[in-house]
Amino acid sequence: MNVDRARDLRVSQTNAEQRLWHHLRNRRLQGWKFRRQQEIDRYIADFVCPDAGLIVELDGSQHGEQQAYDEIRTHKLQTMGYQVLRFWDNEALTNIEGVLEVILEALASPALTPTLSPEGRGSRACGVSRVTMTIQPRLTQVFRFLHARYADGVAELAYAFDDGEPLVERIRFPNAPAVPAARQGAFDAALKLLHLVAGVSYYKAGVPPKIELADGPLDGATAHLVEALYLHGLAEFAYRNGLDLRGRINFPRSTISPSPLLGEGRGEGSTSPGVEKNAAPVLGLPKRTLVPIGGGKDSLVAVEAIKAIGGEATAVWIGNSPLIAACAERTGLPMLNIQRELAPELFELNRLGAWNGHIPVTAVNSAILAVAAILYGYDSITFANERSASAATLEYEGQQVNHQWSKGYAFEQLLGDWLHSHVAADLDYCSLLRPYSELAITRAFAKLTPYFDAFSSCNRNFRILGPKPADRWCGQCPKCHFVFLALAPFLPKPRLLSIFGRNLLDDESQAAGFDALLEYQDHKPFECVGEGAEARAAMYTLSQRPEWQEDALVARFRDEILPQLDAAQLALEPWLEPSAEHRVPARLQAALKAIDA
Incomplete structure (x- = not known):
């Protein structure tokens, strides 16, 4: 019987299985519960996360007949509603961090979850068909932005490689109100930016030499922003994969002459290079703040500083982390939990040999929150990114590689200026902790004893x-x-x-x-x-x-x-000692004194 075989397999795990299980067991991976050697239908899956509908398989053989069997097995499990990730044993043994990063990305976009019985036997319920991709992602020539649509609290973002099947991502905004007519233009602009920024998760799978936009070319400021994001935000990805993206990322630009530029992107209130002079309208957004919560010390310091000055704020996070939810609840603030569901085909592309690695996730989250700010009515998005985030991790062949580029001040300036010129003149994007080093922030956090048993x-x-x-x-x-x-x-x-x-x-x-x-x-x-x-x-x-x-x-x-x-x-x-370099709006600057206190 399969149940006996599953028990035997648990006892005789391979070295690769033992190594991966060490990181998955006892909810060690961001609180997600995994089961090992789990019986599902007639198969025994290596590792299953029932709550996310995710299966992780390790393969030791690379023979053609084994691969053919694995493809049949994968397709069957996908039709039952599971996402399936496959790795070679050698990947788990020599690159466990990379394996865990792909698993975390999949957990951020759970499948429609099948049901496992208490005995752990698979159910045939929840049949969900999934497209089986046939392209070779690294050989693709064109990455296409197809459309960005919004209805009933769900943003749908569609992409494709060459003439292949669409990859459709969905962002779910809970209890979303109707978009006020006066904000519709701002909402559409923010949604368009989200489409461009979130595309980085898919573009990196193939890194094709050509980019096409179904909606037509971009103005100079928007092209400047997204090209900088893709180049610098993917610098670590490129370094680790031995790629050079310089000169390769070119978004179609309008031939219309841009408006005069302002400044050189330095200091509070300045305008970044490439941002046009014309400002978006003032929308009269409510004076309240979206504060992203990450579960760690930095965002909690920012929350308490805003609370100290009586600022109206909402704790917001994207995804399903139980830890972040617990920290957000501990703040006592109103809460907003937005869901990002990556296109399931992305994981099929990974199986087919897509390029993989780090993406500028803070930039994606920032674009999601720009849409949320217009939708729900907030005049500021206030992150907790420290000044240390601007420091490069290393320099490689004349290019700085910064794991935290989209947390750094350069990106904060680019996006903040773009929002002022394209979305709403009264929508501020900043980091409250920008003036501070990590050591200054940990000194402030050391006073926040109520969070010591909740943060990580x-x-x-x-x-x-x-x-x-x-x-x-x-x-x-x-x-x-x-x-x-x-x-x-x-x-x-x-x-x-x-x-x-x-x-x-x-x-x-x-x-x-x-x-x-x-x-x-x-x-x-x-x-x-x-x-x-x-x-x-x-x-x-x-x-x-x-x-x-x-x-x-x-x-x-x-x-x-x-x-x-x-x-x-x-x-x-x-x-x-704090730095004077920041973009904190006037109404929140008293919170800086609260941090220094």
């Missing part, structure tokens, strides 16, 4: 239903390393250890991870972490404190790394 910056390994705060931290990833190090100068040591459940700085096996944060014999990790210089300042501070200086990695820093550094450049205090 770990992208990999937490159990949202776990009874202890430490269940939310894997203790192995760059985010865990950096948040631990950044909080250490500002929290009593026992309090910090109670949050993480362990002392990461007294574990010699973590040396390589902390070395990367310090930019010691390695570049900064491809993660949302602070600058190497501020990590060095934090570690130096700990090396001068008796309660920390004998821990294994602090002692190693003092004995091995510190002699190679200039101690005069390691002071903590300069990192705690």
Whole structure:
């Protein structure tokens, strides 16, 4: 019987299965529950997430007959309503981070979920047909933007490669009101931008040399914005895949002469290069703020600063993370949860050998929130991106590669100016934390004790239903390393250890991870972490404190790394001073003083 075979397979997992299961078990992947060696119909799937309707399969054989069988099996599971991801065993063994990134992308867009019985046996209910793609994504020549439509709270964004089947993404806005007539033009402009920006998730699958727009060419400012986004936002993707996108990304532009330009995109109120002088109308949007919540410390600092000045705000997030939902509820603010459903065919393209890697997801979320601001009525979208986000991860062949480019100040300027000129003159897009380093933000967060048992910056390994705060931290990833190090100068040591459940700085096996944060014999990790210089300042501070200086990695820093550094450049205090560079609107600037308090 299949149930007996499934039990045997659980006992005799391959090395690749064991490695992937380590990251999936006990809700470690952003709170999602997976089952292993799960019986579904006549098949036994390697890993199943019932709540998301997602199956993850690992393949050891690359023989043609095995591939043919796998295609039949995949198609059958898809007709039952599942998304199916397939990876080679070798990928799980040598590139587990890449495998997890693809799985997380799939979890962000759950399938129409089939039902598993309590015994774990598959159900034939919920038959959902899915298009089986036949194209070879890396050989495509044209990426086409087909249409952007909106009705009844659902935005539909359609794309295609060459003359292939449409890839249709849907964004669901809950309890959406009718679009007021006075805002219809602004809404249409924001929706068009969303179509262009969200296309980055699909364009990267093939990176074809030609882009076509069914709605016709773009004005200069819009083309400038999206070309910069695709080039710089995909720089890490290009670097990791050995691609050079410079000169390749060209959106069709109108031949009409642009209006005069303003400024050079520097300082508050300036206009970015490529943005036309003409301003969009003032819509009289309600003076309230959308604050994106990510589940980590930064957005919670921003929320509390806005609350401190009595600002009207709504906590908003995109996707299905239980952790983010719990953090949003803890803020006490009204909540808005928007859903992004990626085209299911994207995962079929991945199976067919599509290029894969990091995308500028903050840019996509920002474009979604621009639509939401017009739809629901908000005059500001206020992120919690720190100034450290503007620092490049590395430089490669003359191009800066920044994992956080769409969190940086350059993108904030581009999009903020574009919204003022194309959507609404009174719709502000900014980051409340732009003046601050990561260390300044962790100092502010260290005062927000009510959130200590709810927040997590770990992208990999937490159990949202776990009874202890430490269940939310894997203790192995760059985010865990950096948040631990950044909080250490500002929290009593026992309090910090109670949050993480362990002392990461007294574990010699973590040396390589902390070395990367310090930019010691390695570049900064491809993660949302602070600058190497501020990590060095934090570690130096700990090396001068008796309660920390004998821990294994602090002692190693003092004995091995510190002699190679200039101690005069390691002071903590300069990192705690705010910068004057930001785009925070006047009505929210009092919140900056709340952060400094």
